Amino acid sequence: SAAMRQDILDLINLLPEDVRKLLEAVRDTAGEEGCSVYLVGGFVRDLLLSVPTQDLDFVVEGSGGQFAQALMRRMPDGKLTQHFKFGTAQISFPDGSHLDIASTRWEHYSFPGALPQVEESCLRDDLFRRDFTINSMAICLNTERYGELVDYYGGKQDLQQRKIRFLHNLSFIDDPTRMLRAIRFKERYQFDFAKETLDALHTAIETGVLSKLSVERFTEEILLIFKEANYLAMGQILVKSGLFKAWFGEELAWNFDLDNAEESLDWSLNMRWLISVSQMESAGIEQLLERVSLNKSLRDDTIAYLNLRESLMKPLTLGEMDRLLNKSPKEVVMALARDERFKKQITGCLEAAQRINMSLDGKALIEMGVKQGPEIGEILDWVRTAWLEGKISSSEEEQGIARQWVNSLR
Numbered sequence: 001s002a003a004m005r006q007d008i009l010d011l012i013n014l015l016p017e018d019v020r021k022l023l024e025a026v027r028d029t030a031g032e033e034g035c036s037v038y039l040v041g042g043f044v045r046d047l048l049l050s051v052p053t054q055d056l057d058f059v060v061e062g063s064g065g066q067f068a069q070a071l072m073r074r075m076p077d078g079k080l081t082q083h084f085k086f087g088t089a090q091i092s093f094p095d096g097s098h099l100d101i102a103s104t105r106w107e108h109y110s111f112p113g114a115l116p117q118v119e120e121s122c123l124r125d126d127l128f129r130r131d132f133t134i135n136s137m138a139i140c141l142n143t144e145r146y147g148e149l150v151d152y153y154g155g156k157q158d159l160q161q162r163k164i165r166f167l168h169n170l171s172f173i174d175d176p177t178r179m180l181r182a183i184r185f186k187e188r189y190q191f192d193f194a195k196e197t198l199d200a201l202h203t204a205i206e207t208g209v210l211s212k213l214s215v216e217r218f219t220e221e222i223l224l225i226f227k228e229a230n231y232l233a234m235g236q237i238l239v240k241s242g243l244f245k246a247w248f249g250e251e252l253a254w255n256f257d258l259d260n261a262e263e264s265l266d267w268s269l270n271m272r273w274l275i276s277v278s279q280m281e282s283a284g285i286e287q288l289l290e291r292v293s294l295n296k297s298l299r300d301d302t303i304a305y306l307n308l309r310e311s312l313m314k315p316l317t318l319g320e321m322d323r324l325l326n327k328s329p330k331e332v333v334m335a336l337a338r339d340e341r342f343k344k345q346i347t348g349c350l351e352a353a354q355r356i357n358m359s360l361d362g363k364a365l366i367e368m369g370v371k372q373g374p375e376i377g378e379i380l381d382w383v384r385t386a387w388l389e390g391k392i393s394s395s396e397e398e399q400g401i402a403r404q405w406v407n408s409l410r
């Protein structure tokens with residue numbers, strides 16, 4: 001309707017200027033190329049919710065490749081990548097942003113040198129292949145229809161009624177990552193599942209649909225969840241629904257219940273991850289590591305966490321503890337400092353370390369007559385430990401003790 005179109009134009013007018021300019025460039029290119037072009041997916045959803053996002057996705061009715069090339073003429077700093085196999089193109093910009101172009105008609109070549117085969121389908125089919133109704137809307141960008149909402153599947157109504165509803169019964173079978181996406185969107189927007197979607201989700205979990213999913217794609221989706229502000233609530237659903245049990249093969253002791261959930265907002269991804277595994281036994285964490293494919297930083301931190309936790313179970317001197325904490329990643333120490341079993345020990349050691357005010361260094365020791373070699377490190381360690389244990393509390397005392405050790409070595 002005209003009123004609806006005006007609402008959308010108003011929302012577009014609130015977008016940052018560079019995004020508006022980009023949409024106008026798309027509009028003008030569509031005019032020149034004589035094709036129809038639509039904004040689709042998450043951008044439309046978030047625009048209607050008045051929380052616009054960065055990622056722009058377009059669908060072109062016509063040749064996507066030709067359209068992308070024509071659009072490039074208006075984007076001097078863009079870089080075009082075409083994925084013929086998938087019928088998509090991407091234009092990326094120096095600031096790291098990018099836009100994606102899919103097409104309802106794409107030429108592909110069955111063998112090199114063959115004539116292009118043209119496959120045609122329409123926007124309606126493109127939208128029907130998507131996951132949820134709220135992600136299946138499009139906004140036309142052609143001049144005469146600029147701002148017109150295309151909503152074949154009731155996306156707007158579900159947005160208003162705050163429902164996550166899949167588009168068709170096979171949605172989760174086609175692509176099991178959608179099970180995780182459903183949970184992510186539900187909690188991100190604080191929506192509910194439509195009844196049939198909830199039922200389908202449970203059926204999918206019970207019938208083992210997840211086994212079709214690769215470890216890589218599963219991990220990718222899980223990490224997207226850990227990046228969400230509301231990841232704790234999402235994690236609780238993953239546990240309660242049995243989805244995690246279905247994937248990991250057993251009930252792991254995930255920790256998504258925090259006394260003070262607000263503090264998790266400031267945590268990095270690694271910190272969130274470590275806290276979530278903090279109530280698992282070592283064997284559980286090891287089993288978990290076999291069922292996910294973490295990037296190096298997360299994997300290394302998880303292993304450092306396991307190692308440090310094992311070491312802290314044994315009695316340690318303040319000096320040994322200090323050395324262990326110093327060589328562990330900061331987030332691993334922070335995560336273990338929240339564990340009731342180690343809290344006192346770790347904070348005690350960190351506080352003692354703060355009182356250290358060492359002025360002695362290797363150079364000073366050499367001037368005092370110590371030969372270059374491992375002894376220098378040993379003496380510095382002794383001095384540091386003496387500070388930690390409160391045996392030294394000033395530079396004078398430090399000098400005195402160091403001299404004594406140096407003399408005793410002679």
Ligand code: CTP
Nearest residue numbers: 041042043055129130131132135136175177178
């Ligand atoms: N999509 C889908 N099934 C998937 C992934 C994506 O149908 N497994 C469709 C949806 O229409 C989605 C669009 O592709 O809106 C873009 O996907 P993506 O960028 O991953 O998601 P967004 O909806 O933009 O969500 P986010 O805000 O998390 O980026």
